[in-house]
Amino acid sequence: MESIIQVHELRKSFKDMEAVKGIHFDVAQGEIFGFLGPNGAGKSTTINMICTMLAPTSGSVTINGYDAFKQKAKVRESIGIIFQENTLDEKLSALENLKLHCRFYRVPKHKRTERIQEVLEIVDLTDNQKKKVEEFSGGMKRRLEIARGLLHYPKVLFLDEPTVGLDPQTRAHIWEYILRLKEKENITIFLTTHYLDEAEISHRIAIMDKGSIIALDTPKRLKQQVGGDVIELGTEDNNAVATQLQHDMPEAEIQEEAGVLRIKVPSSDQFISTFLQQIRIPITSLNIRRPTLNDVFLSYTGRNIKAGPA
């Protein structure tokens, strides 16, 4: 696949601190790219540089074939940004906010009405378009910002904590909209979030810490790297099962605790399919726990390595 974002040896130093230490990554066209890291990791600095808002100390960023530091206007046309904080004009109506955006981005005049109605429909705000934004709920404002970010058909949509401060139901809705859109337009999405369950949606995730990218892979592989899955199994004869497993699958680590077998395996998918075919002893309980992205995150950023899977 073609790369829509290319970041090469990007560096940024403030007075006495190196905030970004020469990072390097590519984002493919149509990819959902998760960008995680603890506060102060250099995430915001990196995003600001990619979005043409901050000049780097050295290195290069190319978006949609344009140099982010020499062809700023071209890059700005190619990207849409949904900021963490509200950037709507609350004194104006939803429609007026969208109209202004069309003009800033020089959306062709004859297409404006059609596009505005199209994005309003994606985020279910068609019936509220004449209302002033100050009358909107938090979730509605977020949806309107997403609609606005899409209005100029950006190639890349930057979502900076798109669901922060929203209730779980609204969060789920926002994601529904984002994915609906992704399917429709094949937009590339560059996502930062604190909710790690949301980052799960990404095709690939980069984890940044102390100015460097310390891990970059698919969520699945990142989790595999942290360690295997844990299977908690209860049977009518635990000893017999344990003996059999030890024989069939030497790579599994087995412990018995309070009448439950705790089996750690590299991959539970593979284990379960073989295990279920072989077992003759009736099972009373079965629980599979996979390492979460939280485990990955904690293990990579070194904040709490023991929080990884047991």
Add this chain to the structure above:
Amino acid sequence: MEGIFAIWQRDLMKFIRDRARLLGSFAMPILFLIIFGGGFSGTMENLVMNQTSEIENFNYLTFIFPGIVAMTLLMTSIFSSLSVIQDKEFGYMKEILVSPVSRVNIAIGKMLGASTVAFMQGVLMFILIPVLGVTYEWSNVLAVLPIMFLLSCTLASLGLLIASLLRSTQGFQLIVQVLVFPMVFLSGALFPVTNMPAWMDILVKVNPVTYGVDAMKKVMTGAGDLPFAAQNALGLNLQLFGRTVTVAEELLFLIIFTSILIALATVSFRRANA
């Protein structure tokens, strides 16, 4: 170009919807009209009539009114630039800054927004003309309009430059307090500034309002056609390097002031968010 227009229109739309602001900005000029127009006019009229016999039926209010209008322009254009800081505080500035609109066009759009608001406010002052009992030639009133707009542009650019350097509205209020009143008093808007001490005279000459006020008074009252002695008595013989400046030169100064200030504001926008 469309970016300029969009930014301009947004500020204008918000001004028209905000009735309180519209009415509130009338209070100060009216107060000054009462004090300087009503309270001072007797004294001033005697002074002027004693100096020259060439003016008959001198009405000081006729001469103070364009000054008060200029003061309205000054206050409104500078306070309207405050919208830049409000946009920063409420986040909308980010939406503008990440868009492909160039920084120069952002500065020009914001400047035009504030100056149009000030201009409209200044024109609204004209409804007081019949109430005050002063009279002006229609052609003179029309001729003064472009000067008013130009002066508004200069002052809005100044406000914009200050606003682009600040993050909070509080800092802006403070600077404006320190700046606006000296600019009014040292401009000749309210009383002649012809016989000032040397150091104050320098301040008068670097103050862009001085040139705007002088041009407005000359054009609106038709005093530009009066004999030199009469102009002198009215404090209208603004001199620079030993010669009297013409209205055309004054307008040129305003254009130069505006260009420099806009350029500085653009640089400031660029640095704020490269």
